[in-house]
Amino acid sequence: MGILTREQLLEIYYYMKLTRTIEERLTHLYRQGKIVGGLYRSLGQEGESVASAYALEPGDFIAPMIRNLGSLLVRGVKPWEIFTQYMARGTSPTRGKDSVVHFGSVERGIIPPISHLGDLIPVMAGIALASKMKRLRSVALTYIGDGGTSTGVFHEGLNFAAVFKLPLIVVAEDNGYAYSTPKHKQMAIENIADRAIGYGIFGETVDGNDVEAVYAATRRAVERARQGLGPTLLEVKTFRMRGHAEHDDARYVPAELFEHWRQKDPIDRLVRYLRENNLASEDDLAGIDSRIDAEVEHDLRYAEQSPMPDPSIALQDVYYEGVGSFPPSLEREPTYRRT
Amino acid sequence: MAVLTYLEAIRQGLWEEMERDERVFLLGEDIGVYGGAFKVTEGFLEHFGEERVIDTPISEAAIVGAAIGAALLGMRPVAEMQFIDFISCAFDQITNMAAKSRYRWGAGVPIVVRGPCGGGVHGGPFHSQNVEAYFFHTPGLKIVEPATAYDAKGLIKAAIRDEDPVLYFEHKYLYRRIKEEVPEEDYIVPIGKAAIRRPGKDLTIISYGWMLHKSLDAAHQLAAEGIDAEVIDLRTLLPLDDETILSSAAKTGKVLIVHEDTRTGGIAGEIALRITERVFEYLDGPILRVTAPDTPVPYSPPLEEFFLPQVEEIVAAARWLALY
Ligand SMILES: Cc1ncc(C[n+]2csc(CCOP(=O)(O)OP(=O)(O)O)c2C)c(N)n1
Numbered sequence: 001m002g003i004l005t006r007e008q009l010l011e012i013y014y015y016m017k018l019t020r021t022i023e024e025r026l027t028h029l030y031r032q033g034k035i036v037g038g039l040y041r042s043l044g045q046e047g048e049s050v051a052s053a054y055a056l057e058p059g060d061f062i063a064p065m066i067r068n069l070g071s072l073l074v075r076g077v078k079p080w081e082i083f084t085q086y087m088a089r090g091t092s093p094t095r096g097k098d099s100v101v102h103f104g105s106v107e108r109g110i111i112p113p114i115s116h117l118g119d120l121i122p123v124m125a126g127i128a129l130a131s132k133m134k135r136l137r138s139v140a141l142t143y144i145g146d147g148g149t150s151t152g153v154f155h156e157g158l159n160f161a162a163v164f165k166l167p168l169i170v171v172a173e174d175n176g177y178a179y180s181t182p183k184h185k186q187m188a189i190e191n192i193a194d195r196a197i198g199y200g201i202f203g204e205t206v207d208g209n210d211v212e213a214v215y216a217a218t219r220r221a222v223e224r225a226r227q228g229l230g231p232t233l234l235e236v237k238t239f240r241m242r243g244h245a246e247h248d249d250a251r252y253v254p255a256e257l258f259e260h261w262r263q264k265d266p267i268d269r270l271v272r273y274l275r276e277n278n279l280a281s282e283d284d285l286a287g288i289d290s291r292i293d294a295e296v297e298h299d300l301r302y303a304e305q306s307p308m309p310d311p312s313i314a315l316q317d318v319y320y321e322g323v324g325s326f327p328p329s330l331e332r333e334p335t336y337r338r339t
Numbered sequence: 340m341a342v343l344t345y346l347e348a349i350r351q352g353l354w355e356e357m358e359r360d361e362r363v364f365l366l367g368e369d370i371g372v373y374g375g376a377f378k379v380t381e382g383f384l385e386h387f388g389e390e391r392v393i394d395t396p397i398s399e400a401a402i403v404g405a406a407i408g409a410a411l412l413g414m415r416p417v418a419e420m421q422f423i424d425f426i427s428c429a430f431d432q433i434t435n436m437a438a439k440s441r442y443r444w445g446a447g448v449p450i451v452v453r454g455p456c457g458g459g460v461h462g463g464p465f466h467s468q469n470v471e472a473y474f475f476h477t478p479g480l481k482i483v484e485p486a487t488a489y490d491a492k493g494l495i496k497a498a499i500r501d502e503d504p505v506l507y508f509e510h511k512y513l514y515r516r517i518k519e520e521v522p523e524e525d526y527i528v529p530i531g532k533a534a535i536r537r538p539g540k541d542l543t544i545i546s547y548g549w550m551l552h553k554s555l556d557a558a559h560q561l562a563a564e565g566i567d568a569e570v571i572d573l574r575t576l577l578p579l580d581d582e583t584i585l586s587s588a589a590k591t592g593k594v595l596i597v598h599e600d601t602r603t604g605g606i607a608g609e610i611a612l613r614i615t616e617r618v619f620e621y622l623d624g625p626i627l628r629v630t631a632p633d634t635p636v637p638y639s640p641p642l643e644e645f646f647l648p649q650v651e652e653i654v655a656a657a658r659w660l661a662l663y
Contacts, residue, residue: 036638309642
């Protein structure tokens with residue numbers, strides 16, 4: 001340890017704790033029926049998400065998956081954007097058209113995912129390709145779950161990036177389960193990073209609950225990418241401490257596994273490290289926590305007061321020339337026939 | 340007869356076919372220990388074992404491709420798409436490998452690809468789609484979409500026994516909302532046959548899936564106004580039951596087609612043209628359609644409500660047509 005300064009560690013602590021606090025509030029909203037769709041938490045994985053995004057610089061691109069709220073917060077996304085998005089409000093980044101972390105903006109360097117797992121990887125390879133063409137030196141980083149690595153597009157995207165030595169970083173999150181499917185039923189290898197060899201790219205496995213290890217490995221990948229050495233498949237070992245989504249009680253996960261991983265909680269672990277090395281006092285941490293609470297409460301209030309979207313925006317931003325007009329323009333049609 | 344939900348009817352149909360024919364097996368994501376995302380296959384693993392209820396990696400192309408290969412060796416695979424939206428990942432296997440097999444070399448591919456379709460549950464743009472139009476255009480495929488529990492069971496059995504690839508779309512909004520008495524004994528609902536759910540003389544409403552129920556509600560309201568609508572449940576989308584569609588169109592002279600899928604390139608267009616080609620002289624008005632607009636399915640409730648065809652819109656279109 002020791003590559004991150006005290007300030008950086010406290011900032012990472014802030015983002016991890018902010019992630020967890022927002023998600024706790026989201027769970028509460030979910031139980032109140034205020035989140036109309038699904039809710040996917042990153043409990044236990046906040047460390048890898050935050051630390052990997054933290055290793056990027058302005059001008060780099062990131063594409064989150066459902067459990068990468070932490071990465072978005074690092075990139076400057078505000079809690080109100082998350083709340084309004086989950087609560088389907090008209091003020092949300094997608095104005096209620098999509099849910100979860102399915103939003104982005106090219107200006108902010110955020111590319112949104114679609115639900116189809118793996119589909120982001122070729123797209124991020126394309127971001128990396130254009131970055132190279134335009135001599136931008138931007139790096140493209142995205143995430144994939146252990147389950148998502150079983151898709152065909154995962155292979156096509158990584159292989160493509162490998163052939164052209166594109167500045168792409170794929171963080172593969174081994175969190176034990178893909179929905180109910182344990183990793184050994186998803187692949188016949190122990191370490192996802194071993195797949196890198198088949199593409200001729202750099203692969204590395206790190207402890208995903210150790211923020212310094214994740215940060216350091218991502219930095220190495222960023223350096224290689226900027227030097228033109230091509231993509232990295234960075235595997236982070238962590239654990240999903242809840243079900244797939246809030247409706248799933250995860251009965252299929254043996255209790256011992258939760259117990260085992262609870263000991264390794266990434267936030268507790270960072271706090272221990274900070275204390276043991278006299279890097280943060282109780283007051284420092286309490287100060288950060290209360291700042292988070294105030295911020296979250298403020299943004300949550302804003303979201304709850306935000307209106308639902310106006311139905312008419314459903315027709316905006318798509319191919320639409322009135323053929324799809326609905327209900328059918330009943331006055332116009334007979335007149336049209338008679339003329 | 341037991342009263343079953345739409346979901347239980349699918350489940351029972353699958354179960355009975357697996358009992359009846361050893362060649363039938365299931366494959367898909369989380370269908371075993373978890374019993375499927377919607378619990379359609381709950382209890383199957385315990386009863387039929389791991390060889391016949393296979394939890395797969397997240398690999399739709401491999402799931403369907405493997406089903407095709409196994410079918411070529413005489414098995415009867417039923418592949419589940421966790422949400423039907425993800426069938427796009429297996430598009431090539433379905434439209435090129437499975438659909439063209441019999442035509443090219445005489446080998447039928449008796450697979451079923453099934454999964455939850457449709458909106459109404461705030462699933463957003465990737466968990467709410469109706470994907471029939473992508474496949475409707477592909478010769479060699481059959482497509483079914485039941486609207487009732489009775490049909491759900493009868494059609495899954497017919498699909499499994501069919502010698503060719505059948506896409507079985509089950510509407511997730513209906514899973515636990517629709518129930519009726521379903522016979523315990525073996526029966527099938529033949530693929531390719533529509534059903535007249537409500538006979539009428541003033542106009543014909545053609546629909547399927549969730550929208551059949553909205554069409555029936557609309558017909559009920561129209562009856563109060565003295566408009567007698569005939570309501571047809573397509574049940575099979577490919578091949579279409581021309582006989583039922585054309586004779587009803589010729590009888591009433593006015594046709595309204597209602598589907599949840601978006602408008603442009605939707606299957607209403609094909610049905611309308613078949614009617615004009617064959618029974619034009621019997622028509623007393625333009626063929627209308629009530630569909631979703633040409634947008635993705637939005638997430639937020641007011642937007643999704645706006646997107647989905649509503650009973651009032653069906654009533655308005657039917658009333659206009661009746662008065663035409
Ligand atoms: C192509 C595709 N198939 C199926 C799904 C349905 N689905 C959504 S998340 C999920 C499990 C994902 O597991 P993993 O990639 O390991 O990520 P984790 O949820 O563990 O973070 C599945 C099967 C999907 N989104 N995309």
